[in-house]
Amino acid sequence: MTDYDVLAEVYEWLISDAKLPPAEFAASFDDVLSLLPSNAHVLDCSCGTGQLAVGLAGRGMQVVATDASEAMVRRTAELSEEFGASVRAMRATWEELPDHFEDGTFDMVFCVGNALHHAAGAPGRVAALESMSRLLRPGGRLVLTSRAWELVRSMGSRLDISDRLVRRNGRDAVVVYRWEIAPHWEEEHHIEIAIAQFDATGRVLVRSELLSCWPYRYEELELELHRVGLRTDVSTFEREADNYMVVASKI
Ligand SMILES: C[S@@+](CC[C@H](N)C(=O)[O-])C[C@H]1O[C@@H](n2cnc3c(N)ncnc32)[C@H](O)[C@@H]1O
Numbered sequence: 001m002t003d004y005d006v007l008a009e010v011y012e013w014l015i016s017d018a019k020l021p022p023a024e025f026a027a028s029f030d031d032v033l034s035l036l037p038s039n040a041h042v043l044d045c046s047c048g049t050g051q052l053a054v055g056l057a058g059r060g061m062q063v064v065a066t067d068a069s070e071a072m073v074r075r076t077a078e079l080s081e082e083f084g085a086s087v088r089a090m091r092a093t094w095e096e097l098p099d100h101f102e103d104g105t106f107d108m109v110f111c112v113g114n115a116l117h118h119a120a121g122a123p124g125r126v127a128a129l130e131s132m133s134r135l136l137r138p139g140g141r142l143v144l145t146s147r148a149w150e151l152v153r154s155m156g157s158r159l160d161i162s163d164r165l166v167r168r169n170g171r172d173a174v175v176v177y178r179w180e181i182a183p184h185w186e187e188e189h190h191i192e193i194a195i196a197q198f199d200a201t202g203r204v205l206v207r208s209e210l211l212s213c214w215p216y217r218y219e220e221l222e223l224e225l226h227r228v229g230l231r232t233d234v235s236t237f238e239r240e241a242d243n244y245m246v247v248a249s250k251i
Pocket residue numbers: 002003004015045046047048049066067068069072092093094095111112113114115118119
């Protein structure tokens with residue numbers, strides 16, 4: 001069961017130093033953001049703890065931030081308050097988005113940071129992409145970042161343990177990823193993430209969550225984007241790289 005409600009409490013230990021400040025997270029999308037008017041309507045549809053949404057609001061955009069996890073949405077609302085940002089944060093899964101917004105509401109939709117693999121297989125993924133596409137105005141763009149599952153699967157099941165302590169809010173932690181790679185692409189895979197924090201007295205507090213995911217090949221994603229009425233404008237996919245970004249516009 002993927003819900004992120006446990007990880008939400010300690011999610012900053014999973015975000016890179018570079019993306020922790022909201023302005024810097026948003027700046028990592030400067031190229032695509034330069035295509036928008038400054039008061040554009042944007043949606044971050046898997047907002048996590050809200051760094052991107054708050055960074056976009058800081059640029060004057062009208063931002064809606066949604067996520068399937070109630071705890072993530074709460075953290076996004078707290079971060080917005082902390083930064084005095086105007087972000088409308090609400091709980092909604094990708095499939096539920098069309099119940100809340102008219103078709104064509106947004107100039108840009110973001111689905112970033114390895115979220116889409118949580119959609120249940122090809123049918124779940126197409127349903128999620130269909131929702132995102134519906135909410136875009138004609139010519140609007142979906143910005144999606146993804147793990148390159150071609151590479152992840154080639155490394156098989158394994159344990160990745162951070163080789164340095166990650167320090168956040170004055171507290172050090174070791175971060176562990178356990179990858180459970182199924183024999184076939186279409187099957188449910190798992191990633192177990194554990195964050196072991198040490199306090200000043202040397203006690204260890206472990207928080208962990210088992211996440212379900214359904215990998216996809218880049219070629220499949222391209223076809224699926226096309227199927228839901230999106231045309232790929234930019235892709236940074238490369239066989240040897242860990243992650244890639246796709247920008248696709250609504251036809
Ligand atoms: C790896 S986190 C990425 C968070 C954020 N975008 C970032 O870059 O830090 C994946 C997020 O996707 C959300 N998510 C998973 N399944 C979802 C669904 N069906 N609909 C909407 N959000 C979902 C999770 O709750 C989680 O916050």
